[in-house]
Amino acid sequence: MSFLPAPLEPVRPAILRDVAPVTRLVVAAAWLLVAFVGVDPRVPAVLLAAGVGALVAMSGLPLRASVRRMAPLVIAAAGLAVLTLVVHPSRSDPAAATLVDLGLFRVTVAAASAALALALRLALIAVASLLVFGPSDPTTFADSLVQQWRVPDRFAYGTLAALRVAPYLAADWSSTRAVRRLRGIEARGPVASLQVAGARMLTLLVSAVRRGERMALAMDARGFDAGRRRTHFRVIRLGRRDALVLGAGIAVALVALIVGALP
């Protein structure tokens, strides 16, 4: 029984699923770089629009599940935007241009612009990470990192193995809490709470080491990291599609920069 969300998987064929994960990673990195360099909110707005378009038309991901997955970040983005409106320094400057004046609360143009840019950037992070990690499984991702970028096997597949162990550790963590409740152990006050948290961390560490050891032994037994050259069951090659996606992605980034520079 796992209380972690089920992984998102593409439900229909899509071009983003057919390109190498590193291609998607490069485009997303370029977009985020542009979004955070451009001051004008129109820059992330263009990128976000393109990102949502790609999510709908090119990712093959189920939309409803995608929206649910992004929801926490989008809500956080909205909250931060409101906070920016409230604390923006231009509010204490009487000369700053006013967008709306509600009597007690004045929204300046500069504050609104900053809040919007922030919200759009955070939403872009949510969409971009879905576009990078959603269309293919973690194995393909690791394979692509190893094959395209020569990332060491130990790192790439070791990380995959660690990902497999993570849900067990989450379950172990909640067990340590249940144990204390059932045995009538109550932490009263901050010091006792800290002590209990420390003891639970120690238990988790012991369990993590044990699970890690078993995993390492199983991987050793199957000849992993034995100093031989690994071959690949999934061959990931860069092709025309990758060039297409990369070109289109960079073009969108340029358009965003240009739109942002318009008066």
Place this chain on the structure above:
Amino acid sequence: MTVAIEAHGFGWTYRGGPAPALHGVDLVLGRGEVLLVLGPSGSGKSTLALALAGLVPHAIPGTATGSLIVDGLDTAVTPAPVLGDRVGIVFQDPAAGIVLGRVADEVAFGLENRGWPLDRMRARVPEALALAGLSGFERRGTAALSGGEQQRLAIAGVLAAEPAIVVLDEPTANLDPPGMASVFAHLGAIVADRGRTVVVIEHRLDAVLQFVDRILALDATGGQLAQGPPDEVGERWARELDRQGAWIPSAWRRHLVRAMPAAVPAGPTLAGAPGVPAPAAVPAPAGVPHPRTASPLVQPGAVAARPVVARIDAVTIADPTASAGPGRFILDRVSLEVGVGERVALVGPNGAGKSSLLLALAGILRPTEGSVGVATDPGLLRDPARLRPAEIADVLALVFQEPELAFVGGTVRDEIEAGARPGPGRDELVAGLLDRFGLARYAERDPHALSRGEQRRLSVASACVRAPSLLLLDEPTYGMDRRATDAVITLLDEARRGGGAQVVATHDPRLLPSCDRVVGLDAGRLVFDGPVAGFIAAPPYEPADPWRIEGAGFAIEAGVPADDIAPGAGVPAISGGRP
């Protein structure tokens, strides 16, 4: 060259270990033969498995004695990867060793590591899957497989690399009855062509004995007791193995009887189990349909005679990760009462909802619908989730499957004391528990430094510290040899001295005779609630389920009258398995 494994006085001492884990093993095994390794816990069976795969001495520190030649290579000097190409090993817990997300990738993982070219991998992966009965599973996700499927996937991953020798280290120890059945069903195909030598370590001996050519028997100190053909070893050594606490095949029990004519009943008996009030020995269930589930095997009023310590009423728990369909509920309208002082066995395949039911009774998992009540005072049932920790500890205790996760103290004494009520008499209480559970000499040790069996004893002892009226246990005999299993039953009897009820989630048929009642779950639903004999006579699971296969043989051993074991003897059997 026809010799696959050759050992001469082979032994191994783990670094920091007080004594050899394994010593004096002399063995010659021909190519294509199947060897079964027998022995009690701590007899070095797994150490031998690790040595054959070259993990001892190359991945684990320690000192070897004698020699071990595997497929013509001396394990002492051959690098592990070279040995690893000849020997494949399957471990107990399949989930602990699965690296990748998809079945085909997981099978190919070992081939990639060994540098196989792509076209050979593409040809070999489906072949290996077919051998393990997983044809067509290529694109399935590994996390969504059942335990039996995961273990067969691990076997496919090992077979894919075409090893000369396959080592199976208790491949079914972590599996539920259907999982075990599926592994054993494919073991036949794996050994059939005699193309590979197989070494198997297994507790479920009746299921493997038919495949076995030779047996290596180890004793409790890790020394070699005997080796030879099964019949020979059985005839001469069955008694000694039994005495040392190892499981032995039920066919060998006659050797015990012959050796000790008027002796010891063959295993625990229903009637003789201590503290079991007038058992289950059948009046056959009346077959009154249960008002809620309408299952013919559920009898209301099975516990009506006793005051109730816990009641769950039409409890449904929705699976937050599932959207719709049959797997949507972890528990589906389950109703159950536990009477004072009663021991209830909770059975069913993995994923049936056993652990969830325990967690719901403990108030840790909240039902989506329905109610849970535990008796805080006679006749007063309260929702365990609303009790304060100090209150709930007086009412119930839960012993987790992994004892280590439950440790809260720095020493064994602290561990027991941590849950005790403060006040006078606490020291005496703790000292008494240390004594009763045989832990007095470990009192100042770190719980993590104890053996698994000792850790289990400690977790039961600390659960008894407030003499709760309800003790919940999750798989208390998981992976244990016969002696340890007997010890757990003794523990449970000891824990019941205060009169508390017990609910024991288990896959282990050997625990059944000591229980008053069986509750069977399947896919979240209650499919059986009644006496042990009725359950053994007609388990409400699929015909291939070992509860049925092993259950019948076991029932005879357990002393259930033969009349009651005949199919359909008074108990409405569900034809075709799942309701």
